[in-house]
Amino acid sequence: MSEQPVLETNLEGIPLKARGKVRDIYDLGDNLLIVASDRLSAFDVVLPDPIPDKGKVLTQISLYWFDKMADITPNHLVAWRVEDFPQQLQAFADVLEGRSMLVKKAKPLPVEAIVRGYISGSGWKDYQETGQVCGYTLPAGMQESEQLPEPLFTPSTKAELGEHDENIDVAACEKLLGKELSDEVSSKALAIYSRARELAAEAGIIIADTKFEFGMLGDELILIDEVLTPDSSRFWPADQYAPGRAQASFDKQFVRDYLEEIGFNKKPPAPRLPPELISGTRDRYVEALTRLSGHGLS
Secondary structure, three states: OOOOOOOOOOOOOOOEEEEOOOEEEEEEOOEEEEEEOOOOEEOOEEOOOOOOOHHHHHHHHHHHHHHHOOOOOOEOEEEOOHHHOOHHHHHHHHHHOOOEEEEEOOEEOOEEEEEEEEOOHHHHHHHHHHOEEOOEEOOOOOOOOOEEEEEEEOOEEOOOOOOOOOEOOHHHHHHHHOHHHHHHHHHHHHHHHHHHHHHHHHOOEEEEEEEEEEEEEOOEEEEEOOOOOOOOEEEEEHHHOOOOOOOOOOOOHHHHHHHHHOOOOOOOOOOOOOHHHHHHHHHHHHHHHHHHHOOOOO
């Protein structure tokens, strides 16, 4: 049974640092409080209707993966149980429970680390036009949603709210980060994806592609933000997979497809969503969590 959805939070007396497409971020000095709302964005536009429990699903999936990847890379997590948060946050326990993380304050890198294991989305469009994806030349005759010969690191620039991210090649990434740091980001992103793909396969999920955020904590590269959620990845049910077409999914592709069908121009304001689309999207998110972790919302 879902609770009342959380469209946004307003924690009185706690400085709001930023309100992103999905997350509200509060400044606690050395640390940040990240609260995952139930907002949904599609085509970089925040939709007017929240998806109940979505923020809790995103948070709990991220916690699952942070634990699984701890030996590959350090991350920004400090605490996730509200009782372990600073005293000034205890008054907001009801809204924070299950959907918030206390994290280290890192300096985000100016690129997003995207890893593609299958050809889909913007990668498929690029391939159809050029035979390449972000500077990588791929075999001729590939089909939509086909598995790539090997996973590819395909970074993108990070856009401002309401703008679109831009795919770049590795050379451009090296110019932004320097070769050594770019190589480290690439290596860690590919290692995380490869392990996640194996673990997800055991749960009957194909992770087609995903987007990681890294940041610097002093001189150390750490994993930040969310990780391997249905918001930052394409999750496909393995038992329904067939190359040559778009795939059924556990992510917000369900909503993207609807918006494409009704001719949404991908600019705000976004249209309202039908109730059955909202409940269907929630069910997909919860099923992804249940399959991966072995339990539902806690």
